[in-house]
Amino acid sequence: MFDYPVELTPDGGTVLVTFPDVPEAITFGADADEALLQAVDALETALSFYIEKRLPLPVPSAAGGRPTVRPSGLESAKLGLYRAMTEQGIRKADLARRLGWHVPQVDRLFDLTHASRFDQIEAAARALDLSVDVRVSPRDAA
Structure with missing residues (x-):
């Protein structure tokens, strides 16, 4: 991706x-x-x-x-959420409302240097009507 x-x-x-x-x-x-x-x-x-x-x-x-x-796994998940949010026309404030979070929490979710918890990424994905799939594969596999 x-x-x-x-x-x-x-x-x-x-x-x-x-x-x-x-x-x-x-x-x-x-x-x-x-x-x-x-x-x-x-x-x-x-x-x-x-x-x-x-x-x-x-x-x-x-x-x-x-x-x-490619970015690391956590950063890739954050980037996937960001891409989905922008494609859906959802602003950070909208996502914060959907999650019941404060906007700074959403800001940290999209900060690629912040070690967000994976359950937060999954919650944001659900708020965007998405799911997160994780797989482990050989290095040379796509």
């Missing part, structure tokens, strides 16, 4: 990582493996800017043989 393709470019002894679909996300590493590890943080940071500015999240393009990077 949030598998974003990356471009890896040698850059003077390091490897530069850029995201064609998320131009704000740029990082590097000593080699390709380290660069891809750093890319997760760069992606999450860049996507948090979209949430802060209440912008739609960029849609990942086809990988086309390029490596992909």
Whole structure:
């Protein structure tokens, strides 16, 4: 759902990582493996800017043989909720009312640096008439 393709470019002894679909996300590493590890943080940071500015999240393009990077599981769940909320035209205040929460609680739910509890994510999903599915799969599986 949030598998974003990356471009890896040698850059003077390091490897530069850029995201064609998320131009704000740029990082590097000593080699390709380290660069891809750093890319997760760069992606999450860049996507948090979209949430802060209440912008739609960029849609990942086809990988086309390029490596992909995805946010961690918790952040992916938060991003899925944010995308659903914006697609349904629901504001944070509306979601807070549906949940019986204060708006700062909803703000924390969409803060990608905040370690939200999973039961809160599930409650927000139910308030949006959605469910959360979790699966564990081999690393190379889609």
